[in-house]
Amino acid sequence: MDSSGLFSQIVQYVITGITVGSIYAIVALGFNIIYSATEIINFAQGEFVMLGGLVMVTLVNSAGIPMPLAFFITISAVTLVGLLMERAAIFPLRDTTVLRLVIITIALSILIKGLAMFIWGKDSFALPAFSGETPIPFLGATIVPQTLWIVGLTAVLVVLLSIFFNRTLLGKAMSACADNPEAASLVGINTQRMVMFSFMLSAALGAVAGMIITPVALMEYDRGALLALKGFGAAILGGLGHFYGAVAAGILLGLLESLGAGLISSAFKDAIALGVLLLVLFIKPSGLLGSAEVSKLRKF
Amino acid sequence: MGRNNIIGILGLSLFILLFPLTGRISAISHYVDIMVFVGLTAMITMGLSLLMGYAGQISLGHAAFYGLGAYASGILTVKYGLNPWLALFIGVFLSAVLAVVVGSPSLKLRGHYLAMATLAFGEIIYIIFNGWISLTKGPDGFGDIPYLSIFGFSFDSMLSNYYLIWFVAIIMLVFVLNIIHSRLGRALMSIHGSELAASAMGVNAARFKIQVFIISAVMASIAGSFYAHYVQYINPPVFDLFFSIKLLMMVIIGGMSNIWGALIGAALITFLPEWLIFMEDFDILAYGLILLLITMFLPKGLFGLPEVVYKLFAPRVKASLG
C-alpha cells in the first residue's frame, strides 16, 4: 500500500486508540479513587461503566427522556448502586482479610452482571450519538463527532477531578484520608464516610464512561470484566494512586491496543492490553511512575 | 491420614460404585451424567483448594488449565492422530510449563495483584482459544474427539467414563490428602500461619507456592483431557471466566482449606442448575448472590454453618438463662 494510505490508516488507529484510551483512563481513575481511600481493588469497576451505558439506553430509547436529563439521572442511579455496594457489602466487612474483600468485589461484579442480564438480556444496545454522526475528515482519516465528546468529556473530568481533590473541602478530605487515615481521623475526618464517597465517585465516573462510549461501541451486559481488567492495567501502568499517571497510561494502553490490533492482528486485540497488564505486574508492579519502595509498604 | 479420612474415602468409593443404580429411577436417570461432570470438576477443585486453602493463593484463571488439557488432547488426537494418553501427558506438560512461566512472577504478587494476574492470564488463554482459529477452530469448536481406551477396552459409554473418571478422582483425593497430612502439608500451613517463621524454619515458601500451583494446574489439565474424550466436542465457552468463578465458588462453599469441601462444593454447584430449574435467566445473578452471601456470612464455607448459627442464637440463649 502507498505510504499516504498507511499513514492515514495509522492516524485512524491513533484516533481509535485515544478514544478507547480515554475510557480506560476514566476506569483507571475509578480504580485509583477507591484504592486510594481503601486499598481495595474494586473488581466491579467495569460494571459501573456497563450500567452507565445500559441505564442511559433505557432512559433515552425506551422512556424517551431527553439526553441531557437522562445523563444526570443515569449518573445518579449508578452512583446509588455504588453507594449500596459500599454500605451493604464493603463497610460491614472493612476489617477482614484482603482475600475476602477481593472475592466480595468479584461477587458483586457477578451479581450486578447477573442483574443486568436479567433486566436487559444478552443483546447489544446502542445510543444515539450526542451530536450527530457526520464524520469529520482529518489527515486522511475520519473522526466521528462522538469521539470529540469522548476525549473532550474525559479532559473535562480530569480537570474537574483535579479541582475537586485539590480545591474543595470534601476532595481534600478524601485525599487526606487516602494519604494517612489515622491522621485524617484525628483531625476529625470521618474516614468511613470518605470510603463511601470514594465508591460513589468511582461509580459516577464509570457511568459517564459508559454513557459516552455506548454510541460508538454499543454496550451489553458482560462488557464489565474486560473493561475492568484493561482499566486496571492502565491504573497499574501509571502507578496505583497516581492521578495523571492513570490518565496517561490509559491513553497509552488504548494506543497500544489499537495500533497492535490494526497493524499486527485484530483477533487477539483484547489480549494486548491484558498482556501489558501481566508484563507490568511481573516486571514493575509499581508502574511507570510509581516508586518500588512505596509499593512495598502497601498493605498487600 | 487419620481414620476419618480413610472412612471417608471408603464411603465415597462405595457411594460412587453404587450411585449408577439411581439410573433406574427415570426422574433422575440423568444424574449419573451430571456426576461425571462432578468428578471432572472435583479434580480441579481439589487442586484449587490446595492452592487457596493451604498455600494461601488465589486463582481466577484456572479454567485456562482445564481448557489447555482439553484442547491439547483434542488437537493432538484429532489433527495429529496421537495416542490419547500421550496427548494427555503432553497437555499436562504444557500446563505445568505454563504454570511455572505465569506462576513464578505471579506468586510473588499478593492479594489483589495476584487475583488480577490470574484473571488476566485466564482471559488471555480464552482469547487464544477463540482467536487462533487455524489451531482450535475458534468459536465453532472442535469435534470428533475419540474415546479413551486401554489395552483394547474402549471407554465409549457414559458408565465406563463415569467409573474411569471417578477412579482417577479418588486416586487424586488420596494423593492430596497424603500431602496435606505430611511435612509438606504442615509446611504449607506454616506459610499461611507466618511466612516469616516458616522461612526461619527452613521452609522455602516461594518454591512451595509454585509447586502447589503446578499441581493444581496439572490436575485441572488432566480433568480437561478426560472432558475432551468424554464429551468428544469442545468449544471456548466451556473454559471462560465464568467457569473460573464457579470453581472459586465451589472451593469457598466447601470451606477453602477442606479437601472434602472441594468435593462437596463441586457437587453442589454442578447440580445447582438441576435443582433451580427456573434459574435460566437468573443463573448469573444467582451465582453472584450465592458467592456474595457465602463470602460475607460463611467464610469457612458450609462447614462454618454450625458456628455461625451458634453465634446467632448463643447470646439469646444466654440471656434467657441469665
Add this chain to the structure above:
Amino acid sequence: MAESESILKVRRLSKAFGGLVAVFDLDFSVPRGIIKAIIGPNGAGKTTLFNLISGIFPSDTGETVFQDRLITGLKPYQIASLGISRTFQTVELFKEMTALQNIMVGRHVRTKSGILSVGLKLPGSRREERTIREKAEYFLDLVGLSHRAHEEAGSLPLGEQKLLEVSRALATEPELLLLDEPAAGLNETETESAARLFRKIRDQGTTILLVEHDMNLVMDISEEVLVLEYGRKIADDKPEAVRANADVINAYLGVELESA
C-alpha cells in the same frame, strides 16, 4: 581467640533504612558453645542485627560468616538449613496449628520427603513421618509442654507460647540459636526457668546469641555481652567488665536522664 573457635563472625556490617542508620560498621564474633547477649537501649539496632544475620533483609555492606562459610545474602530458609535458628520478638507461632504441629514444622530442615514419596505414601516417607513425630514430642517435652501437645498454639498463655517458640527452634537442631527478647513479658519464675533451659541448651552444644533487656538474666547466664548504641558497638566483653564500662553506663543513663 582462634578464628575457627568462632561459630559466627560479623564483619563491618551496615544497614540503613532510607536515611535512618540501623546498624553501622558492626564487627564482632561469637565463640562456639557459649551464651552471648546483645544489649543496648531501644533503637540500638539489636533486632535489625538479628534480621540481618538470619537473612530477612540484606545488609548494605559487610559480611556474615557462619562456621567459616559466607552467609551474607542467603535467604532465610537457606540459612536455617545451614544450622541457624531463631525466635522472634513478636512471637511468630503458627497460631492455628497445634503446639505439636508447630514443633513438627521445626523438623522440616532435617527431613526431605518429596511430593511423590509423600503423595504415594512410600515407606521412606512413612518412616520419616514417624521420626518427625517422635522427635517433636521429645522437644515438646524438653520445655515441659507435653500436656499442650494438641492444643492450638494461639490459645496458650504468653509464657508458654514463648517456650513453644524456643522448642520449635530447637527442633531444627541448630548449631546457633538466636533468641530475640525471650524473657519479655515473663514473670520472675518463668524467667528463672527460661534461664535454666538456656543453660541446658548450651550445655548440650548449641551456641546461643540472645537479645535481651532483662539485665539480671543477661548478667546471670551470659559469658559475653555485646553492647550496641545507635547501631554501633560500644562494648564487647565479659559481663562484669561491661557492667563497669563507662560508655555503657552512659548509654543507658544518658537515655534515662534525657527522659527524666
